[in-house]
Amino acid sequence: MAPQFLFGNLLQTGVIWRGEPLPNVLRQFQDKFGDVFQFWFGPARMVVVSCLEDVQHIFSHRHIYEQADVFDEKMKSIVPNSIFCLTGSKYKRHTTITHPLFRRGKIVNHLDTIINCTDKLLTRWRTNNNDPNYIHLNMFEQLQQLVLETFSLIFFDYSLQTMDNQGDRNRNEFAHAIYTVLNTIITVIKMPTFIGRLYLLLNLKYRRSRDLVNQHLYRMIEQELQETPMMRAERKKLSLIASLIASLQQDEKLEASKTEEDKKGLSRAEVLDEMLSFLIAGYSTTTAALTWFIHLMSIHPEVQNKVKKELAQYNMQSLSVEQLDSFTYLDCVLREMFRFVPPGFGTLRTLTVDDRLPSTGAELRKGDLVLIGIHNMGRDRRYWSGPVDPDQFYPERFLVEGNDANNNKAASISFGGGHRQCIGQDLARFEVKAICARLMQRVTFGDGGPEVNSGEYAGDEGDAVTPKRMGVTITFDPDYST
Numbered sequence: 484m485a486p487q488f489l490f491g492n493l494l495q496t497g498v499i500w501r502g503e504p505l506p507n508v509l510r511q512f513q514d515k516f517g518d519v520f521q522f523w524f525g526p527a528r529m530v531v532v533s534c535l536e537d538v539q540h541i542f543s544h545r546h547i548y549e550q551a552d553v554f555d556e557k558m559k560s561i562v563p564n565s566i567f568c569l570t571g572s573k574y575k576r577h578t579t580i581t582h583p584l585f586r587r588g589k590i591v592n593h594l595d596t597i598i599n600c601t602d603k604l605l606t607r608w609r610t611n612n613n614d615p616n617y618i619h620l621n622m623f624e625q626l627q628q629l630v631l632e633t634f635s636l637i638f639f640d641y642s643l644q645t646m647d648n649q650g651d652r653n654r655n656e657f658a659h660a661i662y663t664v665l666n667t668i669i670t671v672i673k674m675p676t677f678i679g680r681l682y683l684l685l686n687l688k689y690r691r692s693r694d695l696v697n698q699h700l701y702r703m704i705e706q707e708l709q710e711t712p713m714m715r716a717e718r719k720k721l722s723l724i725a726s727l728i729a730s731l732q733q734d735e736k737l738e739a740s741k742t743e744e745d746k747k748g749l750s751r752a753e754v755l756d757e758m759l760s761f762l763i764a765g766y767s768t769t770t771a772a773l774t775w776f777i778h779l780m781s782i783h784p785e786v787q788n789k790v791k792k793e794l795a796q797y798n799m800q801s802l803s804v805e806q807l808d809s810f811t812y813l814d815c816v817l818r819e820m821f822r823f824v825p826p827g828f829g830t831l832r833t834l835t836v837d838d839r840l841p842s843t844g845a846e847l848r849k850g851d852l853v854l855i856g857i858h859n860m861g862r863d864r865r866y867w868s869g870p871v872d873p874d875q876f877y878p879e880r881f882l883v884e885g886n887d888a889n890n891n892k893a894a895s896i897s898f899g900g901g902h903r904q905c906i907g908q909d910l911a912r913f914e915v916k917a918i919c920a921r922l923m924q925r926v927t928f929g930d931g932g933p934e935v936n937s938g939e940y941a942g943d944e945g946d947a948v949t950p951k952r953m954g955v956t957i958t959f960d961p962d963y964s965t
């Protein structure tokens with residue numbers, strides 16, 4: 484489709500003004516133009532690829548398909564020293580330090596933190612809106628507060644108190660500043676790069692909040708540094724920032740004078756950017772996943788009952804990692820959710836040299852920007868051909884481990900793939916599962932009706948796809964007594 488000046492294909496397809504969700508538009512394009520087509524996101528041309536074999540080729544050829552240069556363009560003015568903007572040796576230095584922080588072995592230490600935060604949300608519902616007919620319309624905001632509180636405890640061992648006071652952000656200036664920074668960044672990511680930069684420059688509220696966030700984070704770094712070596716070793720189990728402190732450069736000037744290949748550790752500015760980039764990457768994606776879970780439970784009572792039945796077998800008040808691991812049906816529900824409504828509808832790569840895709844034979848040029856159609860592949864009947872259409876939510880398709888005749892699980896790639904796949908995926912999967920299990924132990928979600936609980940895509944994607952309208956009832960289960 485010929486692009487329009489300035490708006491590319493966004494205006495013609497209704498993404499701008501009519502709020503047509505991008506995942507739907509990209510599916511319509513695939514139906515019309517095939518597995519490889521071009522789409523103009525405003526002035527940026529992207530080649531959208533939605534064929535599994537081609538996508539696997541892209542993921543496995545890291546030297547041809549590098550981190551997309553738009554990430555660098557967009558994020559440079561926000562977190563220039565973060566993993567998003569890096570490639571080559573600097574990327575390697577950063578990931579050698581940051582990847583191990585997100586291994587499952589480390590993440591599981593935070594189970595109690597996640598459960599305690601979720602319990603605060605349950606207490607809030609029980610105390611304030613304990614009417615089973617009351618329709619909760621602000622679930623997204625409440626889940627944002629939950630996610631932010633768990634992340635700030637896991638990352639910084641610091642409570643933002645977003646779960647303590649009805650989410651009154653103004654009571655904690657750091658929380659208020661973080662909200663402003665994260666929500667501004669999500670808005671800016673949607674804008675053309677040049678306008679985004681200008682917006683950040685002129686947005687005094689953002690700049691003040693950003694200064695405040697930086698001051699808080701620097702103070703946390705200094706506090707960690709003042710701990711004794713023994714305490715620091717202990718604290719590494721508790722928070723990511725304490726783990727990162729261990730990698731701080733002793734002499735930043737000396738390290739700065741070395742070539743990138745010889746540099747060791749991270750500078751303070753780099754630690755700060757990485758912490759912020761983890762928040763940016765995890766905040767709205769995790770919130771979106773939790774929001775979809777609650778929505779899907781509310782409109783699929785039979786699935787919700789099965790989940791609750793699985794949890795009831797254990798008839799318990801607390802949850803252990805082993806118990807969490809044993810909830811196989813809940814696993815299927817979450818895997819199906821990530822297939823059905825992945826928080827990110829696509830991910831990007833830039834070509835470093837010309838290449839030809841093996842299945843479609845599409846010829847790509849050096850510098851081309853490729854968008855991998857995560858959402859398209861999750862809904863493709865070639866990969867999901869079972870008795871239930873892929874446009875339906877059906878967790879049972881994940882009951883058989885590995886691929887079966889009807890389901891090619893490799894086509895569900897909600898965390899991307901290859902060398903730039905999501906580094907927070909173990910944390911995200913674990914956190915989402917723990918929160919969902921806890922909620923399902925205590926409450927039942929009900930459908931608030933089609934007017935308020937439509938489940939369509941919101942159509943204003945920033946960095947995560949969320950439901951357009953979400954209204955659910957919450958009923959506390961009878962045997963819940965604490």
Ligand code: HEM
Binds near residue numbers: 567764766769
């Ligand atoms: C449900 C939650 C999440 C989803 C669906 C998600 C999804 C993704 C996707 C699709 C990518 C791009 C991967 C690729 O291009 O191959 C990505 C990258 C990334 N994610 Fe996540 N993510 C989630 C949560 C998190 C969390 C909690 C963190 C950190 C704490 C995180 C940190 C990152 C980082 C740092 C990258 C960039 C990696 C790189 O460029 O090398 N994500 N994520």
